[in-house]
Amino acid sequence: MHSPPAEHAAFGWRFVAPLCIGAALNPINSTMVATAVATIGEHVGAGADRTVWLISILYLSSAISQPVSGRIADRIGPRKVFVAGSILVAVAGFAGFFVHSLWGLVALRAVIGAGTGAVYPAAMAMVRQRADSLGLPPPNRVLGWLATASLTTLTVGPLLAGLLVQTVGWEWIFILNLPLALLSLAMVLAFAPRDRPREPGQRAALDVGGMALFAGAIVALLFFLMELREPPWWVLAVSAAFVVLLVRYERGLRQPFVDVRMMAANRPLLLTYLRITLAFVVLYAAMFALAQWFEAARGLSPTQVGMLLLLIFGVGALLSSFGSRFSAIRPPLLIGAVSMIAGSLVMAWVSADSPIWLFALMCLCFAPSAGLSMLANQMAIYVQAPAEQIGMASGLSRTAQYLGAIIGSGVIALAFGAHPTDAGLHLIAWILAVTALLFMLATLVDRSLSKR
Template identity: 45%
Template sequence: MSAPDAPDRTADRRAVPARLPAGEAGFGARLMTPLLLGSLLNPINSTMIATALVAIGRDFHVGAADTAWLISAMFLASAVGQPSLGRIADRIGPRRVFVAGSVAVGAGGLTGALAPTFTLLIVSRIVLGLGTAAAYPAAMAMLRAESRRVGRPTPPAVLGRISLAALASAAVGPTLGGLLAATAGWRAVFAINVPLALLALAGALAWLPADRDARAADRPGAAGGSLDPLGIALFASALTCAMFFLLRLDAPQWPLLAPAAALTAVLVWWQLRHPQPFIDLRMLARNRALVLTYLRHGLTYLVIYCVLYGFSQWLEQAHGFSSFHAGLVMLPMSGAAAVCSLAGTRGRGIRVPLALAAVCLMAGSAVFLLLHGTSPLPVLLTAGALFGIPQGLAATGNQAAVYAQAPADGVGAAAGLQRTAQYLGAITASSLVGLLYGQRATDAGLHGLALAGGVLGALLLALTLADRTLRTTGTRTLT
């Protein structure tokens, strides 16, 4: 992520004729098809496993506490892998990283489908987390490279499609996982990754433009000239300790804070001394707008995942819905997220959509405070939809903000750190749900989540309105 403190946009527009032949217009179906397919692999694997956990536990004779590691292992691998692979994409080229990630997804899916032990199943989830983590930062770096090649900004609708692919696949994941587990067994949830990975790999090899010569990155002064493996290792170690702590807020493992703090201190010391660090702390210190975007994104998804995990459990345990009907009640949330993700690409500004997202988080939390075990169905549907609106608007808005605020040659690593902030929010949310629910979802626990959501929504609104850089970001978001 090493770069000057202001993103250099001139490189995206120079040395390319203003008028291009039709076949060189860029951002067409051949480029976007593999990028969209790759971008859906991580979110669909994150949610598809949910409806197969009971069957997996039954076959391997393990309980819910053990099967939860199938979720946590992938989140950990993805949180570390996104910025690391984004850095590597900036260094050696996004096409190479995308191809390697597709191969890893296929290998992870095949390993899981054939796994004879539960431990190997966890290993397969780690491989899937790393493999699927490659696609998003590689896609963002690829779009920046294509923008340079054709000499025009990336169309807002293109980033909207990337965001929509992630939202839509996460929404259909539980339903697809349940269908596969019910018809072909839980191993099909892993095996489905093999054909998907092969499709993404074939599309990448056939249609994605070749990376520039990797040797160019080795020249003095070239962006991303060092992978900084020690920086990556320190980051991964510190983040892993922090996430293990966050996973058990109901029974805090306080000793984990000491190594987490020590590793973070060493990471900061090393990054400040490395000529081209993995995380350019000096750039982040100067680029306040990018840091605020990471904070907004993490806090927004903390609330969103509290709803995804907490509301669905409450619908089943406190309201008495079956898992199938609880999923149907959650559909308006997914639908609203998809619609708002597309709507967020229509205008040039992002400050108003992000402010609206914060307001909807507060409104949805207020409705949650009124819910009880006998609340009518229309109220439940409205509550879910209110949280779908900020999910769509924030996903598109913060993605566009990162694209605009990141250094021109560090967008892959910057996009990866954005997803890391999202995964931190997800893991914190799952722990918060467990802390407030205990053994069973209750009205009081849901109201506790609502209070937390309302406070965080108000904080997000204040952060958004106070961020003056958002007033101008929209006019240069995709250049």
């Protein structure tokens, strides 16, 4: 067994820092727009029915880009994909100086989703490639930093966007991507080792047909999940048809985009994707439902709301950093499940007249699920996925996150309707409690989690 100094030498700050910046680009872009979308709508003359595309297009683009980019990283090398993704984000950030129409901004958000979606699976693949080349075990410390970077920016995003909108203008939620992407790009080019030479078989042509079928399935599914108040069942049927076609098509290929045979035989990996989806239903529904309810029903200021949400993701980031010191996977998942259940039960009890300290306690209850669950599921992906498919597997884990986020958004729309109420919040709470129980069940039945 290798000593901790070996891991520290292999994963110094110059290697890890740009990966953390890259991993943070997608979460920060997914939350910054929530604070700025109303202001953007006023400036471009668009109502909420059209500005919602600024939010949903990033989900759609990222959900497709992450596994596609992960597969490309597995084939041609993760460093190349990381560089390409960073360039896309930088270009979109530069274009933020000039684009001021709604659909132009929607197009920029799509490019940002594609670029940031490429960076995370490439970062995971770079970590796995470096550890395997040196014969090191899973670098929990590095995985913890990646999870902490994502959690921290989920919290900082709304606060940072509010500051930018009030001081320098809403355009800077786009422009900010330029310096961040250039910084991560420069550091990767300077400090990350080049991709290993690929064998001829690894350079086989990409499965474009499989990618197209996967994209069709995801787009149809996400459109269905965004309309849960009046479900368009025919769209769900279209998604199911794409999935059936994808499975049949991929089974006939030697090097498919989605290795359905491996997935079918790898039940632990499927359970991890299920847990990720369930966890993000709870986390995103809790975050956005509480943000709306605190302000509309309780009358808290945006600053107060931001400080309360900081208790979820800020404390969660600290717990993630602490949890990375340990190699066990099942215990943090069970702690996260209990945390989700506790937070949901407190949510079902509070009302608009409840004291602030009770709101703070409720947010703290959710913190372990944000920190420990995200880290443990990330560690599970690392050990359950085949080494040669780690990029694709990591990309699919982010797709699972966005599925959970969209389902959580649908739950909020279903429960709140036109205005957040105590009754709506309580309905969301009971839905989240049931979701948390399913998360716990998916943890208990996964025997592979006993491995370290």
